Amino acid sequence: MGLELALILIVFLGVVILGSSRLGTMIQLFAAQSLVLSATPLLVHPGKHAVVMAFVTVVLKVFLMPNLLFWAIRHVSIRREVQPLVGYGKTLMLGGFLIGTAFFISSKLDLPVEETSNLLIPCAFSIIMIGFLLLVSRLKAITQVIGYLVMENGIFLFALLLLEKTPLLMEMGILLDIFVGVLIMGIVINHINEEFESTNTIHLTTLRD
Amino acid sequence: MLFILILLPLLSGVFAFLLSKNQQRKMVLLGTSFIHLIGVLSLWKSLPVAQLNGFLGMDVLGRLILTIISILFTTVSFYLWGYLKDEDNHSNRIFMAGLLIFLSAMTLVTMSRHMGLLWIAIEATTLFSAPLINFYRTPQSVEATWKYLLICSAGIALALLGTLFLAVAASKGETVFLDVLLNNASSLAIPWLKLSVIFLFVGYGTKMGLAPMHTWLPDAHSEAPSPVSALLSGALLNCAFLGILRVLQICAAAGQAAFARDLFLIMGLLSLVIAAIFVVGQSDYKRMFAYSSVENMGILAIGMGLGGIGLYGSLFHMINNAFAKGMVFLVTGNLYQIYQSKKISDIKGLLHYYPVTGIFLAIGFLAVTGVPPFGTFYSELMILNAAIQSGRYWVAFFYVLFLAVIFIGIAEGVLKMLHGGTKEQTANQTNQEDIRLIMPILFLGLIVLILGLYMPSFLDDALRESSKLLGGR
Numbered sequence: 001m002g003l004e005l006a007l008i009l010i011v012f013l014g015v016v017i018l019g020s021s022r023l024g025t026m027i028q029l030f031a032a033q034s035l036v037l038s039a040t041p042l043l044v045h046p047g048k049h050a051v052v053m054a055f056v057t058v059v060l061k062v063f064l065m066p067n068l069l070f071w072a073i074r075h076v077s078i079r080r081e082v083q084p085l086v087g088y089g090k091t092l093m094l095g096g097f098l099i100g101t102a103f104f105i106s107s108k109l110d111l112p113v114e115e116t117s118n119l120l121i122p123c124a125f126s127i128i129m130i131g132f133l134l135l136v137s138r139l140k141a142i143t144q145v146i147g148y149l150v151m152e153n154g155i156f157l158f159a160l161l162l163l164e165k166t167p168l169l170m171e172m173g174i175l176l177d178i179f180v181g182v183l184i185m186g187i188v189i190n191h192i193n194e195e196f197e198s199t200n201t202i203h204l205t206t207l208r209d
Numbered sequence: 210m211l212f213i214l215i216l217l218p219l220l221s222g223v224f225a226f227l228l229s230k231n232q233q234r235k236m237v238l239l240g241t242s243f244i245h246l247i248g249v250l251s252l253w254k255s256l257p258v259a260q261l262n263g264f265l266g267m268d269v270l271g272r273l274i275l276t277i278i279s280i281l282f283t284t285v286s287f288y289l290w291g292y293l294k295d296e297d298n299h300s301n302r303i304f305m306a307g308l309l310i311f312l313s314a315m316t317l318v319t320m321s322r323h324m325g326l327l328w329i330a331i332e333a334t335t336l337f338s339a340p341l342i343n344f345y346r347t348p349q350s351v352e353a354t355w356k357y358l359l360i361c362s363a364g365i366a367l368a369l370l371g372t373l374f375l376a377v378a379a380s381k382g383e384t385v386f387l388d389v390l391l392n393n394a395s396s397l398a399i400p401w402l403k404l405s406v407i408f409l410f411v412g413y414g415t416k417m418g419l420a421p422m423h424t425w426l427p428d429a430h431s432e433a434p435s436p437v438s439a440l441l442s443g444a445l446l447n448c449a450f451l452g453i454l455r456v457l458q459i460c461a462a463a464g465q466a467a468f469a470r471d472l473f474l475i476m477g478l479l480s481l482v483i484a485a486i487f488v489v490g491q492s493d494y495k496r497m498f499a500y501s502s503v504e505n506m507g508i509l510a511i512g513m514g515l516g517g518i519g520l521y522g523s524l525f526h527m528i529n530n531a532f533a534k535g536m537v538f539l540v541t542g543n544l545y546q547i548y549q550s551k552k553i554s555d556i557k558g559l560l561h562y563y564p565v566t567g568i569f570l571a572i573g574f575l576a577v578t579g580v581p582p583f584g585t586f587y588s589e590l591m592i593l594n595a596a597i598q599s600g601r602y603w604v605a606f607f608y609v610l611f612l613a614v615i616f617i618g619i620a621e622g623v624l625k626m627l628h629g630g631t632k633e634q635t636a637n638q639t640n641q642e643d644i645r646l647i648m649p650i651l652f653l654g655l656i657v658l659i660l661g662l663y664m665p666s667f668l669d670d671a672l673r674e675s676s677k678l679l680g681g682r
Contacts, residue, residue: 113380170325195348204352207428
């Protein structure tokens with residue numbers, strides 16, 4: 001029961017991120033989504049492994065990464081997505097459609113492993129697709145990073161299916177990689193700011209054939 | 210031994226970061242890469258046993274790719290010694306540290322015996338090569354770095370999902386150790402395996418620069434400092450290729466090789482088409498050679514897709530291409546230092562003013578496009594042979610057609626740079642060229658030439674054994 005509530009909350013937060021335009025709000029929503037996410041390992045397989053996972057997720061995804069993203073946009077004056085590639089109404093519609101697709105695909109999949117909840121797989125796919133949608137439909141560098149992170153959150157959910165079998169070392173390595181990735185992306189966003197005086201990737205168009 | 214090869218560049222990278230002078234950091238780079246090379250060559254005596262609970266290990270395929278990486282890296286370190294002299298007022302702290310950690314990550318890729326660890330290592334190569342591309346911090350290089358980071362990270366995220374699907378497919382087994390997967394391949398759940406293969410292909414294919422996920426590659430290769438371009442195309446792309454080969458290896462063991470081969474063929478031919486379209490009439494010489502990398506990755510994929518002798522040919526082409534492309538990008542480094550421009554139209558009469566660089570540009574061009582007697586010619590011929598032997602005449606036809614178009618496209622650009630523009634200038638005015646920027650190019654050129662003339666028996670054995678791992682005979 002608790003797990004299902006958490007899963008639905010995570011998808012809900014994903015949809016809210018999709019519909020929001022302010023960068024600060026998006027980062028906070030991502031942090032909130034990650035906070036709910038960090039509880040899921042404990043709900044799936046309570047144990048030492050899950051406690052470590054939850055702790056590291058809270059430290060990295062709820063505290064460090066959002067603060068890093070806030071640091072990256074500290075000099076940005078326009079803190080909202082001005083002109084998204086696809087309008088908000090359309091992205092939300094598309095998001096709803098993708099969630100439907102995720103549920104449809106999941107119902108067709110024949111899982112060889114034991115499921116803890118039949119909502120786990122469809123929710124994971126929904127979040128992955130919402131993240132991907134954010135990544136391709138927005139122009140602000142920071143929004144694209146949030147899209148990437150939301151996608152990673154979805155992959156994290158899917159990985160819960162294999163929580164017992166995955167070595168802890170691997171999971172820590174993956175989280176560390178993502179953290180270093182966000183760190184480097186934050187630094188590059190800073191450089192984009194200095195060079196273009198804007199974090200809008202629409203200016204990044206000099207390289208083309 | 211394996212552990213040392215990973216830790217040495219990592220610790221040197223941290224050490225280089227703490228040093229205060231550019232000159233000292235160059236020495237650390239040179240020393241570390243040289244010791245790394247000696248260590249790698251010592252692996253050829255016998256393969257070390259698996260370490261760290263089986264996470265680290267080395268097979269013939271990994272050793273082959275690690276050797277390419279280490280030779281190329283050492284050569285580039287020598288080249289950087291001469292290349293970076295002008296930028297001495299500009300701190301190379303992050304650049305050098307990034308370079309060494311990048312080497313460590315690539316070493317880890319070749320030694321991973323666990324699909325999750327492989328993913329971590331390949332993602333780490335993306336992260337630590339990004340600061341290298343952004344060395345000059347021009348608006349263009351920032352743009353290229355951003356595209357590289359974002360496209361590759363998103364692609365690699367799909368590969369992570371693919372790895373998880375693979376774990377679901379192997380849920381009867383322990384976890385996704387490569388050796389466990391290979392031994393119990395028959396018990397894999399086939400639908401999940403196929404799903405994971407698609408995701409892993411798209412993910413690692415993005416990193417390898419296969420079309421249509423290649424869009425980051427021309428930008429990153431053209432905006433990075435030339436020695437870094439040489440490493441990206443010669444070493445990094447091969448790391449991603451190894452990731453895909455591991456997938457092929459699992460498919461072959463599970464009896465699903467035909468499925469994976471079709472994917473290889475489609476992506477390979479598409480890469481050739483894209484490269485042919487963008488090489489012809491290209492105005493930037495580094496972008497031109499970057500598209501040649503897309504072409505060569507396509508050739509590797511086609512060789513793997515054809516199977517049979519194509520496997521051997523593809524692995525042989527991987528070696529040839531790494532050194533040929535490394536050579537040609539180092540030549541573009543010389544060009545950029547002389548002219549401070551990447552436009553083909555800004556360079557004229559190279560053979561006249563800078564004869565040594567000019568001759569090496571001509572040689573490098575012949576080597577990358579596969580003209581005899583260079584090794585690339587023989588490996589491309591083997592892949593053509595595989596297409597004809599397996600009765601895929603359409604593949605053979607388009608393969609030859611696109612190679613010819615790309616040859617003409619690059620020839621046009623290179624000839625424009627080599628000739629012309631001599632009339633306005635006084636005759637016989639040649640310029641001094643730095644020997645430190647010539648020797649590494651000569652060395653790489655010699656390797657490609659020797660591989661075309663003579664195949665050492667140890668290499669022949671290594672290629673044969675590696676193609677056996679991938680389902681060949």
